[in-house]
Amino acid sequence: MHKRILYCVLDWGLGHATRSIPIIRALLDRGYEVILASDNLALDFLRTEFPSLTSYKLPSYNVEYLAENLFLNGIYNLKRIRSAIKAEHALTRHIAKKDKIDAIISDNRYGCHVAGLPSVMVTHQLQFRTGNTLQDRIGKMLISKLLKSFDHIWIPDDEERTLSGVLSMSGESRVKCIGWQSTLVSSSSSMEMHQNKRNEARKEYIIAAILSGPEPMRTTLEVEIRRQLETLDAKCALVRGVKGSPEARQEGNITVYDTLDRTEVGHLINSTSVIVCRSGYSSLMDLQTTGKKALLIPTPGQPEQKYLAERMRSIPNYVVQEQGELDIKSAMDRLANINSTNPGTVSSYLLDNAIKNLFKNTS
Template structure:
């Protein structure tokens, strides 16, 4: 009998789900049986990637996002009681799942209620410091309180001074349970001819994903450059349309995205951390448009701009002409490491 490991990414954009893909594959390669648990688009994506695996729907946090960036934090604060209730429901559901499916271990990517006192539980995050402006000390303290309930915390980055997550994943005081496991990416670098001048990759929560899509469509529709536009909307059927020099996809699976990334000269995208890890794996050049009000993405955009790695701008200030700046930046370096999955998964071995 293979040990069953529950792997549960947060449904907040698609980044948490996509960075779990290499972990699910590593579990299978090391003789474990992964069971997927999430909700919404994150669950839909992983079910498409791993149709043969058992998948379980978890309670949704059902967070609504502000249309204006300056309202983002306050809207989140108002919804804290709803989040706490969802986490309690999640904990109750996990208790039954562990018993019913004979779970031997848990890997939670930012789902705060997905842990058990009966089996080893791992938390994945790149945010040991949770930025929220003047309240960063409080959000960080609350996050660390939840992390303390897990046996181990895996940070998808390297531990050295040269790293991808900056202050997010590298606090002044590092807890004993923290393990830097190297960046996680489902993408592989391939030597393919360039087919697209620009790849647009959208992701993240609504309504900001739609607002950025409308903005980019308007700005790029008159371009003569060959553009691939991936909307990041996971639906039952893949849809493809061509308008002038722009090819639109509603979504792509991992294999298609891997090819598309490699066939594109530059990438226009959010500065979400999962996307950052993909860009680093490919050593690509990019232009970032952080989600308005998301301190994490705004920080990462500023970090890579100051390091002359990638230019960026606010969503409302984007113009197609700004993409010319990309060529004056050096692009990403690959920080990949050979992750010792056998050692990491040793936590789940039966005594």
């Protein structure tokens, strides 16, 4: 009988869901039976990608970013986060017993573990970088406490920590890098990508803005991006990142989608000259694996995204702007004479090794 893996995904935008796809596919390819659990847009997304898999709805965190200070946001959301973690832990135990689960993999859902079962946390953040030493220490202590119940910690980065930097640094043996996790490396053939880079004039869109993340910041950014795109003499696309129709609608020079599946997102990215998006970790993995030029906009109140964006400043492919200082035209001017970089290399051996060791010393 095949071992059953319960795969739980956080719904703070679509990043946690998109980076889970290669891992879920790898598990299925190895003969594991995978059961999904998430909520809201992430659950809808995973059900679309894996329609034949059993899935469960987990409690929603309903996190809102009302301030640009991480700890103020944390205090505001603390009660609902603690409640969600407690509720998802109870539901995880119920699912594990009902469906005879053999192991649990959780992407940033800290309540999804069960004593006696191998439990994996997928995360790129083991430390905080807020600029405040005391807050960083408190944040690290909190993360360490939440991770105590997990047997393995998988970091979606290469062993050099090219993207995550100090955020994922740890000397613990249970912490393993599994490589960049992006499906977009196979969304277009290498020949097509090469031809696209040689002839930018053949791009379907000049700019594609791909939005995601918690409210109200997602809506605030969408409003400003729409306002600026409308003033440009350029063919643009906007993926709003909300529940709705995947059908395109034309609004002036902007082709608007409420949501797109991963295949469609891959086609859009590969047919666009410049991407506008948050500096979320999963977005950076997609950009690195496609070699795309991008305007990165850190989410206010998420110092992790600001740290990641600052790391990308040294790469000519990227322009970084704060949300309150957004100027798409100036970013396009800076990127106009810059060639896209070669797509990054993604190897599966790190993930393969992590999966092989999933039941090590636990069976």
